[in-house]
Amino acid sequence: MLQKVVRSTIIDAPIERVWAVLRDFNSHDQWHSAVDTSRIEGNERSDQVGCVRSFTLKDGNRIREQLLTLDDTEHKSTYCIVEATLPLQRYVATVSLKPVTDGNRTFWHWASSFATPPGMERELHDRVAQGVYEAGFEDLRRHLLQGGDRQSRNGAAAMPTALPAPTRRIAITRYGGPEELRPQDGEAPPPREGEVRIQQRAIGVNFIDVYLRRGWIPPMLPVSAGSPGVPGMEAAGGVLDVGPHVSGFLPGDRVAYLGHTPGAYCSVRSVPAEWVVRLPAAVEDDAAAALLLKGITADYLLHDLGRVQHGTRLLVHAAAGGVGLLVCNWARRLGAVVIGTVSSEQKARVAREYGCEHVIVTRDYRFADTVQRICGGADVVIDGLGDAAREENLAALARRGHWISLGQASGPLKALPPDALVAKSLSFSRPVVFDYVSTQAQLAERAQRVWDALADGTIKMPPIERFSLEAAAQAHTRLESRATTGALVLVP
Ligand SMILES: NC(=O)c1ccc[n+]([C@@H]2O[C@H](COP(=O)([O-])OP(=O)(O)OC[C@H]3O[C@@H](n4cnc5c(N)ncnc54)[C@H](OP(=O)(O)O)[C@@H]3O)[C@@H](O)[C@H]2O)c1
Known part of the structure; x- marks a missing residue:
């Protein structure tokens, strides 16, 4: 038997x-x-x-x-x-x-x-x-x-863990305009314990990269002539090798990452494994670089912080931008009344295509009266504009409204006295995406929500404008010109 x-x-x-x-x-x-x-x-x-x-x-x-x-x-x-x-x-x-x-x-x-x-x-x-x-x-x-x-059979490392890899990067040696972004050659050291070294194929450009370059957040990107700083918070590509005590990633894996320490404007980079997620086959590298940070931002803004649901009156600034289109798209799916501001008719068309029901075209941050006329005031304002829109935001909010100030494309927001909120029982938040993905598990879960939303049509892929890594300065000039719709991606 x-x-x-x-x-x-x-x-x-x-x-x-x-x-x-x-x-x-x-x-x-x-x-x-x-x-x-x-x-x-x-x-x-x-x-x-x-x-x-x-x-x-x-x-x-x-x-x-x-x-x-x-x-x-x-x-x-x-x-x-x-x-x-x-x-x-x-x-x-x-x-x-x-x-x-x-x-x-x-x-x-x-x-x-x-x-x-x-x-x-x-x-x-x-x-x-x-x-x-x-x-x-x-x-x-x-x-x-x-x-x-x-290890190979004779005991030597089977993968190139011990050698630095050449990398091309875009660095600044002093704060200033886009012209400060200059290409240079460097070396990406082998991954240390807990790190993954990545051959980057697409790098997401975010407005925070502009703040860093201008010197608005020096502790995050300290620079000097002898110690250049490299902007960039996210990228996608392939794993080259991994350091000791890293599980879950193998050479050749397609991955994307997002982290709170800048340095993504380069061709090869080692980053902590907790920042990294593996990519589904359906998500291309440039789509991942365009979506990871911005999509996760849209997710936490709508679901965690804004608690947006059917009938929520939502005001979205820069509605045709990288974050803006995703927010409009997703919010409309949730049944929100979506009102957006944009600076041109061309952007208005794109914003409408992505679910923005009421589009206000304004270049000088005047929108409060129109918002009040359309819906009687916004329950939630998603504001990446900053100081120039400050008074109008207060005026556009409905009673018990929530002003989410997530960025300051027009200039740093001056201090807001609590009394500015009391007249309508308003609340004010100043969130940062990195606090919503502070563990690998949170990052993986939120990234998956973005890929799922893309796969089931909840969000559609925003337009992507591609620049070579060497042309990072042009990408910044264009982002700051207010001419872009959707996301910008650098290709090493
Ligand atoms: N806190 C977070 O977690 C977080 C995460 C991601 C992004 N953000 C913030 O969200 C906002 C959008 O980011 P993004 O990367 O998707 O950028 P983006 O929206 O694609 O580009 C910025 C947009 O801001 C508008 N804008 C208004 N005044 C401007 C000015 N003076 N200079 C330049 N742009 C101006 C422009 O749209 P119009 O011309 O149509 O007005 C421009 O297209 C930014 O404020 C960014 O800092 C925050």
Whole structure:
């Protein structure tokens, strides 16, 4: 009678990383404590179906096994024993992996059937179940934890973790206009512990990059002639390599990141792994760079801070801008009454296409009377304009309205005395996106909401204006000219 042995476990590593080890039919001597030596016979590749591996076990037994199937899509392989000094007869085994859906973990299922000589059933069953499978689970866990899969057979690093990579970056040595943004060559050091080094393919341009360049937030981007500062808060690209104690990312993974320390205007960069999310296949690099920071901003503004719902009277400034279009789109889906300000008729057309029901065209920040006329005052104002719109915002708000001041494209907002709010019981918020993605889990969850919203049509992709990385200064000039609609992306 055939015996069956089935064991399974969860490995705390993404499926690609576990599979990269297990699909190599000749890898066991590197991680399985029962295996002494392993070689593939006849110089065949270790992923060639039909190849035979020859094991010597630590206890002196020898086993020859043949690879029967290998499926990289299903993450599954089968093999059988063709000859062994152990009395395992008609032994056929299957290894299969599945991703665990709530994180970067892997479900590993290992099963076999075989016959044994009478009287040896129990002994051989336990030997396979515990000595091979359960020990293998623990051994592979340890192997991955120690980064053993990142070492080549002769002990050298398999990936270029030790070398700096050349990078082209855009830096400023003093605060000022767009002309201060100058390309320079540099080196991206190898990723340190907890870091991921990324070959960037698209970099998101945000208005905060302009504030940093102008010197409005010096602690965030300190610069001097001897110590240039590199703006940029987000980018997308491919993982080059990872530092120690990083799980969840492998070289070649398509990723995007968002973080509170500038430095994204470059071609290669190492960033903390908590800033990074893997990209779904449907989201292209430039779409990710255009959407990650701005989409997450729209999400927290509408759902967390503004609590926008059906019937909310929402005033959105710069409604045709990067954040503005996403906010209009998403808010309309929530059933809000969306009123937007823009500075040109062309922008008004685009804002309408993205769900802005009432568009006010104004270049000089006059909108309060029209808002009052349209809806009797705004429940929520999403304001990236800053000082020039200050009095009009107060006048445009409805009783118990909420002024969300998220930016200051027109100039820094002067201090607001609490008494300015009391006349209509107003509330005032000054949020920053980075506080809404302060853990990897929050970032992953919010990014997923943005990708889902894009996939199900809740938001549509805003127009993207692309500039080469070298032309970052032109991108800034254009953003500041108030001529852009949608998002700007730099391409290294
Ligand atoms: N706090 C956060 O978490 C957070 C996150 C992301 C963005 N933001 C803020 O949200 C706002 C929008 O950001 P964005 O990156 O999507 O930029 P954007 O809206 O694409 O561009 C800025 C827009 O602001 C308007 N504007 C009005 N006066 C301006 C002036 N004097 N100079 C330049 N622009 C002026 C322009 O639209 P019109 O010409 O149509 O008026 C311009 O297109 C910015 O204030 C930004 O700082 C904040």
